[in-house]
Amino acid sequence: MTSNERHxxxxxxxxxxxxxxxxxxDWNDNVDGxxxxxxxxxxNTSSIFDDVIEKGKQLTLEYEDYFKNHTIKEYLLLLNDKENVKSNHEVYIKLALMGTQSNPADLCG
Structure with a gap:
């Protein structure tokens, strides 16, 4: 048995x-296409990507700090709070906007 969160x-x-x-x-593999x-x-230069990475770093620090001072139940409730779910969805929407018309990120493969 490993010590990761699944176990x-x-x-x-x-x-x-x-x-x-x-x-x-717990999937992070690459997929063809x-x-x-x-x-x-x-x-490519992308201020959107830079913003998403910065937002991700901020959220990670906030979540780690919250987790240190709260129960697992409180932490899970925070992660599943309507506003947090909305905020996470916004990150993916921003990623879909990466690129330009002449050089799209081609997220659809």
Whole structure:
């Protein structure tokens, strides 16, 4: 068993809930036809990408600080709060705006 969140949290919670099956998803692989935005951003100037990266860093620090001083339940409630979900969706919408008409990021492959 590893020490990542799937085992430390997910499997324990599934056991406590009496689940007979659990489908853990922790996926970050590359997919053919889907561009690597980091590579695209290195080859192209994108203030949108820079803004998204900065927002991600800020959110990570805020979430880490919150987690240090709250219970797991409070943390999960924060992550699933309507405004936080909306904020996370906005990040993906901004990524879809990357590029220009003459040089789009081609997020659809």
């Amino acid at each position: 430390q949290f997910g499997f324990r919670l599934a056991q406590e809930m009496g689940l007979k099956e659990l489908f853990a998803v 889907v561009p690597d935005l980091g590579v695209w951003a290195e080859e």
